[in-house]
Amino acid sequence: MRYIRNFLILSFVFLSFTAFEAKAQTPSNGLEKKVFKELIKLPYYGVFDHIAFQIDGDTVTLYGKVFNARNKRDAERWVKDVDGVGRVVNRIEILPPSGFDNTIRRQILATFTRNGGSLYRYLQEPNPAMRIIVDNGRVTLEGYVSNRGDYNLANILVSGVSGVFGVENNLIVGREER
Structure with missing residues (x-):
């Protein structure tokens, strides 16, 4: 019984922290939300990567630094497919292997x-x-x-x-x- 109680408490704490994280970086307007949603779905996008974007009309400029070269390619490809995006400028830097x-x-x-x-x-x-x-x-x-x-x-x-x-x-x- 004690293990179940501890599990439930830990689950609640974890979920409350997760809810904070999701709210912390949620953009406000429609196109921003769509682009943001695509970026966080990148399969290899992790804590050692930072991709930001700027929207000017239908042009999305991606910038930041990524640990994995695949993230740079995937970010551009996935954002191009978002409704409302006409052009993607990819200024993401790939961190050198070290x-x-x-x-x-x-x-x-x-x-x-x-x-x-x-x-x-x-x-x-x-x-x-x-x-x-x-x-x-x-x-x-x-x-x-x-x-x-x-x-x-x-x-x-x-x-x-x-x-x-x-x-x-x-x-x-x-x-x-x-």
Whole structure:
């Protein structure tokens, strides 16, 4: 009986965090919603990728950095198929393969899991609220956190990871207001 109760409590906590993540990055207008929906469905789009977009009429400009070259191709192809999109400009950069950067990525995840308290919830799939971009030892944090404490904690923990040369914290505190 105790196991069932603990399972139910953990399920409730997980679902409440997941609901926050989904709300955190939901765009407001019709075409934005359609493009956003396609991007988060990319099968290999994860916490180490960041794709953003800008809409000008029927032209969608994709930008950001991805860990996997397939995400760049798939993002363009999937967004082209969205109703209302006439043209896609793909300015997504592919991060160079690096064992050094992969080590930093693993260390950041481990640090967030061990010492981050509430930070790990921002990394939950399928639509993480926080994205971690590692490029030649330089870390960029993108996305959303719910409070200033999480913003500061993420910055402090990433700065303390061995091999990190610099941290650019682009996290937005609070829900996205588009």
